[in-house]
Amino acid sequence: MWSCARFPCKLVRPMRSISLTAIEGIPMVKAGDDLAALIGDALDRSGLRPETCDILVVCQKIVSKSEGRVVHLGDIEPSEFAKSVAARWEKDPRAVELVLRQTNRIVRNDRGVIIVETGPGWVCANAGVDESNSLENDSAILLPVDPDASARRIRTGLRDRFGVDLAVLVTDTFGRPWRDGLTEICLGIAGMNAMLDLRGTADLAGRELHHTVVAIADELACAAGLLMEKAGAIPAVLVRGYPYQPFDGSAKVLIRPAEADLFR
Amino acid sequence: MWSCARFPCKLVRPMRSISLTAIEGIPMVKAGDDLAALIGDALDRSGLRPETCDILVVCQKIVSKSEGRVVHLGDIEPSEFAKSVAARWEKDPRAVELVLRQTNRIVRNDRGVIIVETGPGWVCANAGVDESNSLENDSAILLPVDPDASARRIRTGLRDRFGVDLAVLVTDTFGRPWRDGLTEICLGIAGMNAMLDLRGTADLAGRELHHTVVAIADELACAAGLLMEKAGAIPAVLVRGYPYQPFDGSAKVLIRPAEADLFR
Numbered sequence: 001m002w003s004c005a006r007f008p009c010k011l012v013r014p015m016r017s018i019s020l021t022a023i024e025g026i027p028m029v030k031a032g033d034d035l036a037a038l039i040g041d042a043l044d045r046s047g048l049r050p051e052t053c054d055i056l057v058v059c060q061k062i063v064s065k066s067e068g069r070v071v072h073l074g075d076i077e078p079s080e081f082a083k084s085v086a087a088r089w090e091k092d093p094r095a096v097e098l099v100l101r102q103t104n105r106i107v108r109n110d111r112g113v114i115i116v117e118t119g120p121g122w123v124c125a126n127a128g129v130d131e132s133n134s135l136e137n138d139s140a141i142l143l144p145v146d147p148d149a150s151a152r153r154i155r156t157g158l159r160d161r162f163g164v165d166l167a168v169l170v171t172d173t174f175g176r177p178w179r180d181g182l183t184e185i186c187l188g189i190a191g192m193n194a195m196l197d198l199r200g201t202a203d204l205a206g207r208e209l210h211h212t213v214v215a216i217a218d219e220l221a222c223a224a225g226l227l228m229e230k231a232g233a234i235p236a237v238l239v240r241g242y243p244y245q246p247f248d249g250s251a252k253v254l255i256r257p258a259e260a261d262l263f264r
Numbered sequence: 265m266w267s268c269a270r271f272p273c274k275l276v277r278p279m280r281s282i283s284l285t286a287i288e289g290i291p292m293v294k295a296g297d298d299l300a301a302l303i304g305d306a307l308d309r310s311g312l313r314p315e316t317c318d319i320l321v322v323c324q325k326i327v328s329k330s331e332g333r334v335v336h337l338g339d340i341e342p343s344e345f346a347k348s349v350a351a352r353w354e355k356d357p358r359a360v361e362l363v364l365r366q367t368n369r370i371v372r373n374d375r376g377v378i379i380v381e382t383g384p385g386w387v388c389a390n391a392g393v394d395e396s397n398s399l400e401n402d403s404a405i406l407l408p409v410d411p412d413a414s415a416r417r418i419r420t421g422l423r424d425r426f427g428v429d430l431a432v433l434v435t436d437t438f439g440r441p442w443r444d445g446l447t448e449i450c451l452g453i454a455g456m457n458a459m460l461d462l463r464g465t466a467d468l469a470g471r472e473l474h475h476t477v478v479a480i481a482d483e484l485a486c487a488a489g490l491l492m493e494k495a496g497a498i499p500a501v502l503v504r505g506y507p508y509q510p511f512d513g514s515a516k517v518l519i520r521p522a523e524a525d526l527f528r
Contacts, residue, residue: 016288018490021281108526115526123442173478177441177527178387179449180520181459181479183486195445214437214489215445222447222486225478226282226506242490256444262372262379263441263527 018241031068036157055239057224060172102127147188167191171221184225186217282505295332300421319503321488324436333406366391411452431455435485448489450481
């Protein structure tokens, strides 16, 4: 389970240490930019050579920008419903309209917070629509249409360039119930499984672990998040030393199915 | 904000990289054990010398064990309520009773899942009571009574021994609504703030960030969790390279106040 393409035999080495390195010097990203090329160039300039089994974590914002997911609020005509919600909470009705257009189900709309389930199933505030860090004024950034596919494209681009198999995660910053403060989560993944399933393994007392499925993709997102300064132009981090089995993964396994979710 | 005692001037260096190192060789922990001494011995044996501004992450289980928070289920007399809940979901009534004794409010009791708010305010499944990894059969491990105080004790012990100021986090594994899979969270902290408040700073477009308070303690917990193999006896991890301002922190700031929580 803890093996990796480089370490094909299981449990061949203890997990001793993991390094997280900020990839600096990625320029402002525009629609149509080739992210793998921009990240590859930044890696080259930094002298940081990716290796097979490294994990590249890329923040959603630059992925969305490269995919043209920036919307000018001036182009948005709010519905009457959006206007009424916006009036209630003193929000921009065009921004509310944009949120509603990404929404499959409104989970909560209370005290100025709009928590929704998006079309692809993410449950988050404002459908992940982001009004900060979009360089054009009066614009907002939407989530990528298919973040797994975004991750796969970056992975393929870096494999072609460096001849190595990385895993790639696309991550975003979400709030959560019960706990204050934002943390990073994984929206899209390529090259590894987003979960580590320990069910069937034994604990130290030899008792079988029944409930232990670890959301390692979210833990990796959080680890990388420590280096992604919000305003500091560090949109990508290289993780080295975390062994994993190469796998054609999807971040959708991180979405709790609605029928199993007691809080939706 | 990104300064640290070692780097007193603000923004004095870019955050380039963070290392996470598993502290191996910590023996089975028993009630009354001095955790700082056990961790210090393991650090000595590994040749890993802690430095001021390192962050030590310690899993809750060994903290609870050292503090004698292990309960033998045979000593527990379940109430009628515990029996009825247990019968409904085919659980051990003594284990349910133990959960209820840590409970301030039942948030959800459905489909075999008992989510509660504990006395200190944590919202989690089974009040954090853990039946795995307790070496004695038929026993369960409770959360530490005051995890901040636990972290402070470890911090003081290591400062006395090594002459360095670390931050210490006590972490546990929790589930969460909306997202499948477990991740690590911070239960107790000493020596640093659990939150990084970016409000008032500007994004890349010069727009003020209004909502950005990052739960860095939970992100650090997740990062360390990548090295804490559930069944593998890695109960502590040393984090190096994450700059922070020394601070008399508390993990309680990570609890969203009930009145601001739309899902409690």
